Amino acid sequence: MIWDVERRAVARRIDHHEAIYTLRFAPHNSTIATGDNSGNVDFWNAVSGRRLPQTLGGGGGAVSSLSFDPTSHRLLTTGEDGNIRLWDLTDDKLIGAPLPGGSGLGRAVFYPDGRHVIAVYPSGAGIVWNLDPSSWRSQACRVARRNLTRAEWRDFLPQQPYRRVCGPGG
Numbered sequence: 001m002i003w004d005v006e007r008r009a010v011a012r013r014i015d016h017h018e019a020i021y022t023l024r025f026a027p028h029n030s031t032i033a034t035g036d037n038s039g040n041v042d043f044w045n046a047v048s049g050r051r052l053p054q055t056l057g058g059g060g061g062a063v064s065s066l067s068f069d070p071t072s073h074r075l076l077t078t079g080e081d082g083n084i085r086l087w088d089l090t091d092d093k094l095i096g097a098p099l100p101g102g103s104g105l106g107r108a109v110f111y112p113d114g115r116h117v118i119a120v121y122p123s124g125a126g127i128v129w130n131l132d133p134s135s136w137r138s139q140a141c142r143v144a145r146r147n148l149t150r151a152e153w154r155d156f157l158p159q160q161p162y163r164r165v166c167g168p169g170g
Contacts, residue, residue: 022034022035028071031072054089056092063079064105064107067108078106083098084100101119101121102121108120
């Protein structure tokens, strides 16, 4: 139900057939996202109460949390599998593979900068993911302390021509 707080009355009812575990308003429009026990994310017009045609689904079990980025163009979800999924809402597709999380029904939110995600889990574990691609190259070079070999490049980046990314000329 969507309440009119000033009138202290129900303004709209959302007819959702699955148990809703989480919901969020989009920051820049009147869209509500709901995550349910079947693993789907549905979108609703908060003004009319009508369901929008957009739906996300795809593994992880029940959706335990949702968070829009500050632009309302990306959405992250967490599910029973503990992983964090980042969705591009312009084409309703996952952005990359799910990010590893913890065990169980965690909760995750975007930082206000939209470039980081923080998640917490029932075990007490907390995880911060940096989603800014510009930082990934320098972090990868710091960890590996070398460039990928040509064979590694073929395995991980087969669609891109080989190039050095660490150190001088990278």
